[in-house]
Amino acid sequence: MQLQNVTYFHPNKDLLFENISLTIAPHEKAALIGNNGAGKSTLLRILAGELQPASGTVISDSKPFYVPQQFGQFNHLTVAQALQLEDKLKALHAILDGDVSETNMALLNDDWALEERCHEALEAWGLEGLDLHQPMQQLSGGQKTKVFLAGIGIHQPDIVLLDEPSNHLDSDARSLLYDFIENTQCTLLVVSHDRHLLNLLDTMLELSKRSITVYGGNYEFYATQKQIEHNALDQDVKSKEKALRKAKETEREAAERQAKLNARGKKKQEKSGLPTISMNTFRNNAEKTTARMKDAHSNKTGQLHEELTELRKALPDMDKMKFGFENPSLHKGKVLLTAKAIRFSYGTRELWPEGLDLQLRSGERLSLKGRNGAGKTTLINIILGRLQPTAGTVESAISNAVYIDQDYSLINNQLSVYEQAAQFNTAALQDHEIKTRLARFLFTHDYWDKPCSTLSGGEKMRLMLCCLTLARQAPDVIILDEPTNNLDMQNIAILTTAINAYNGTLIVVSHDRYFLEEVRVERSIDLEGGWFAQRAHDGGDPLK
Structure with a gap:
């Protein structure tokens, strides 16, 4: 697969990248990395044939199979239609019913094992029993990702393009993804911020506006070279x-x-x-x-x-930033929350039927783990005081907690960047002091009147962190829900540095093991299908 002097402009005529060239050898497993906005996803779409460059040439020995980052564009389709299987499946069933027309035979192209291969591939990704005619709209984000990953086994391509494939996957599905990457013979080009995944790849390709710089080695090697x-x-x-x-x-x-x-x-x-x-x-x-x-x-x-x-x-932008969190009002080690034998019911469905006991102390750092439906969000809402358990008792001394979800919904998209910062200014800082604080988080004069709705995920994260530093008192508790999803490496480093400058209690919902280690998580709470366990961090992987 080759790119030769490829240039691409946004629809508004802004240049994204110019005269970039790249060669990927057969069976090579490479990562495409770069800051948010560098054009990684756009480049994958050019290689997949979904976008045309303004100039330059794309050469590929075979058609790549593309797993996108977002799947909303497939919501009106069935699983079979999204995977471009419907015509072939119809032809197979028509032939089996006796219609052996030339059209049907040409469509099937002697692929008699197609249906069996579909079921095997879906089952391998934990989607056993999924109806190929089910609408994509009815599936969760993780299920949609797994549908397209199963498509690799169905289509059996030589070249696979993956855009943030681990974003919506739980721990079990991520393990399946890691096994696939390690064992596949396909040529791979992957856009990801998942450092465990990146360490399974052979080459790092760093994209900038003018070039692609090649680093021969996995992400740890790349990080070492970048540090040098x-x-x-x-x-x-x-x-x-x-x-x-x-x-x-x-x-x-x-x-x-x-x-x-x-x-x-x-x-x-x-x-x-x-x-x-x-x-x-x-x-x-x-x-x-x-x-x-x-x-x-x-x-x-x-x-x-x-x-x-x-x-x-x-x-790097992180070196230009300054973090100034005030200290929380509670002394380290103070008991913030004690929950005894708590349960919660949604109709007839009961979470934690054996009862859940939990104690949370000031200054502690813990991770919250569990599959979809295990009750992570419910437990967070009980900790925040938004929900009361249907059984058991909760005693809380938390007076100031901040919940930062994946969409940064604490940010009002109708406000400008400056107006949003001013909303959090409980320390009564002067106008120029707010602007100075924004500048510390790389929001220069050009950003102050910009609507928050136009900010990228990484920019919203930086603005949220800036807002927290404007408060008179730091929160007693910060809860982060999958904080590294959709952030590039630079913004993950900024977030890590900021969180490590915070002295209060931290609760993290994340599958990113490297992030959990870097923010010094001490123990994990596992909510797996209704059972509950707490595990101390012993210096290894807090999710093991």
């Missing part, structure tokens, strides 16, 4: 800052020396009684000398300043 590059850049910035300080000091000292020389020369001229015309000549020469010297120093400091500005632009 970052350290070198950081050293360059420090060296340039030192050179600029030295140049400014030299300029100041030289100006002071020249001023003293000019003053002494003027006194000598006045004492010697030189004619006015000679005095003027000497004064003009002194002024010209001072101006030449000033220009020389200004050129040098100006050049150093420009070079330093360019180097600083290349620094």
Whole structure:
């Protein structure tokens, strides 16, 4: 699979990338990585044939099978239609009913095992019994992802394109995905922020506006190389800052020396009684000398300043940010919540029939795990005081909790970025202080009047973090629901750094094991199909 000098413009004519080239060898397993907005998903769609570039060539030995990130465009279709199987299945059934027309035979193309292969592939992804004629609209996000992953086994392509395939999958389905990636002979190109998945791949392809940089190795290798590059850049910035300080000091000292020389020369001229015309000549020469010297120093400091500005632009955004969370009002170790033998019922369906016991302390960090329907959201709402259990008791000392869901619904899309920040300004900061705080989170003047509805997922996450720093008091508890979904690596690093600067209680719902380790989760609460267990973090994987 090859890209040759491919350029793509957004529909509004903004350039996304220009003259990029790429070659992927047969059986290679590569990741396409880059910041949000770099064009990763667009590039996959170009390779899949769904979009046409403005210029350049796409060459592929065979048609790739594409698993998109979003599936809403298939909601009006059945499973068979979404997987482009309906015509072939109709032809198979027509032939079995005796209609052996040339059209039906050509459509089937001797694929007599098609239906059996469909059922085997769906069963392999945990979708046993799924009707191929069921509307996609009736499926959850995870089920839709698994339908398309099953499509790989049905179509058996040589090339597979995967766009954030683990986003909607639970732990069991992710394990199936990891096994597939490790064992498949397909050529793979994957867009993902899942670091466990990325470590199973052979090559990292970093996309930017002008090029694709190839790193031969998995994500850990890539991260090491990027750290080396970052350290070198950081050293360059420090060296340039030192050179600029030295140049400014030299300029100041030289100006002071020249001023003293000019003053002494003027006194000598006045004492010697030189004619006015000679005095003027000497004064003009002194002024010209001072101006030449000033220009020389200004050129040098100006050049150093420009070079330093360019180097600083290349620094990762996280290095430009400052986090300033206030400390929560509760001392570390204080019991925030005690739940005893709690249960909850939805009609006749009862969660945790044996009863759930839970104690939550200030400053603790824990993860909440469970399949869909295990009661994670219900437990969160009980912790937040939004729901009362149908049995058992809850005693809570939580006065200030923040729940940050996957859609950042605490952000009002009708407000501007500045207006949203002002909503959280319980510390009564002045207008300019709010804007300074926004700038710390990379929201410059151009963003202040921008509607929140136009922000990307990563930008909404940064704005939410900024809002939390504007409050008079940090929350007692922050609850994060799948916080790394749809965030690129840079924004995951920003989120991790911010959360590690927070001293309060943290509850995380996440399948991202690396993130859980990096935010120092101490124990996990497992809600698996109605049973409940708590496991201490022993320095290994908190989800094991």
